[in-house]
Each structure stands twice: as structure tokens, then as C-alpha cells.
Amino acid sequence: MRNQGPEMEIVHLLRAVTVELGLHSARFASHNGMHPTDVRALIELMDASRADEEMTAGRLGTALGLNSAGTTSLLDRLEGAGHVRRVRGRQDRRKVVVEVDERAVELGWSFFGPLIGKAVELLQNCDEREREAIRGFLEGMREASAGGE
Amino acid sequence: MRNQGPEMEIVHLLRAVTVELGLHSARFASHNGMHPTDVRALIELMDASRADEEMTAGRLGTALGLNSAGTTSLLDRLEGAGHVRRVRGRQDRRKVVVEVDERAVELGWSFFGPLIGKAVELLQNCDEREREAIRGFLEGMREASAGGE
């Protein structure tokens, strides 16, 4: 075994959390007749909407690692289920702006809201230095795993 | 917007980390002609091997959320690529014990080792109280997202 310090327990915890979050999404998906990709798309769309950014078909596909054909069928599914609307771009009419339906947003919050609430609660029971440690660790892991094609 | 405290930044960081780790796995997969599920299986197998537990076909499939047919084709792929061997169970000859090839383990470490190294490094720069805060946050999130079918 390469390492058996007390740090490894936290490394495995992080992996366990990512696995559990993935399974949580999968449960949300199957309870609503959606596919994992649809859920990821919904999250991406809600995120963009919160940041007041327009999300186009192309940007969404890139964010999810889909090619244009896959993106089209993803949007067909989401639109067919009534979760999003396709709207032609105003100034650039080639683009398709994807608008999330309000009920889909509510659906998403009903499933992920409690989780976020729990996270906020955990963090509010920390002092500033502890929060900074958590932020630093997550930020470091994000940088380490991010990056290049 | 439901909440805009400083806690939300960390919540989004956690989500970003899970997304990045997922993309990291996907890169590993495509660089090695594997599918995301194959990588998840490999991690599960390495984990079991580290804990000195036998991993059977059925347990693996359950852990990954596959049914028996999907599990069989997963093992066919992994065995065809030389990453695992099927060995009939000793006392219960219905079972198929899955053994990971040593080279597949090395391959996995070459990709995920640096990430683990970075995590250990980050954690070693923390004092005990900060590490405890990180552990507590991750543990809490795991519990909140875990749970029941």
C-alpha cells in the first residue's frame, strides 16, 4: 500500500462523497423518468440562470461533453418533457437559447435543496478558520483535477 | 435566490469538485479505450483488493447499479482488455471472483496517484483542528446524500 496516514481517510471520504452525490442524482433521474445526462443538463441550466447568463445549445453541449448531435437529442428530450424551451437567439439567429421551465427549477430544488440546506448548516457550525480550511482543500482538489484535454 | 451567504461559495465548490473529478475519470477512460463504467469498476475492484476482500461479479454489479446482464458484459470488456481475470469461487462454485491484473492497478495509480498525492499534501499543511473540520463536512455531506433506494 502506498500510504496509510490519517490523510487517506479523508481522501476516501472525498471519493465516497462524489460517489454518493452521483447516486443521489441517479435516483433523482430515475424517479422523474430522466437520464443522468438530463439531470446534469438541468443543473447546468439552473446554474446559468442563477448567474443570469444565457445558455445556448452549443455551450450546454460543450459543458456536458456532448457533440452537436447528442446535444440536439438531449434538448429534444428535455423539451419533450416540458423542462426547457428553445428560443432563437435575438441578435444571432443561428443560436438556440435554452430557457428552463419554472416547474423544472422547482423540481430540482425539491431534490437538491435539502442537500444544500444540510451543507449550509454544517458550514454555519464552523468558525471562519475552519471554513477557510474546507474552502482551501476543495479549491486545491478542484485545481488538481481540473485541466487539460 | 434562496440563499446568498458565504456558505454557498463552498457548496458550489463541492459541486465543482465532483464535476471535475468526474471529468478526470472520463479523460482517464478515453485515454485508455475504456468507458466511464469500466473506470468505476476498476476503482471499486482496487478498493476491495486494498481491503483484502474478494469481489464477486454480483457484488460488483450491485455496487455499480448494473443488472446481471450488464455486469456480464462489463466483465467481458474488462477481461477482454486484460484488466481482470474471472476465477470461479472456491467453496461456492456458482460465484465468479474478479481478480484485478497488476498492470491495471499500476495504470490506475499512474492516473489517480498524483491527485491523491496532492490531497495528502494539502491535508498535511493543515493542523489537527482544520483536518477535523474537513472530515466533519465531508462526512456530513456523505450522510446527507446517502440513503435509500
Added chain:
DNA sequence: CGTATTATCTCGCCGAGCGAGATATTCGAC
């Protein structure tokens, strides 16, 4: 204007994973 570029869509196809059922092995009741 005409040509290159960009954004999306259509078509045909591949293959991961599912459901149903077959096969082989073990356990339990009598």
C-alpha cells in the same frame, strides 16, 4: 457580393445496459 465560419439539426449507426429466461450450483425439508 461571394466565401469562410459558426450554430444547430438530420440521418444512419454502434454499443452499453435492460428484461426475460436459460444454466449451473448450493441449500433445506422430508
Added chain:
DNA sequence: GTCGAATATCTCGCTCGGCGAGATAATACG
């Protein structure tokens, strides 16, 4: 012991998400 139920895995046929190639439509640029 032996016969039927339970268990572990595999086979077959199929569905459908996602890919590659190329069509279509709108924009940018010389």
C-alpha cells in the same frame, strides 16, 4: 439421499443515448 427452491452468472434480443458525417441556415469578412 434426493427433490424442489434459492442463488450466481450467463445468453439472447432489444431499446435508446450518443457519435460521425454531412446538410442547412445565419453571420462575418475580404
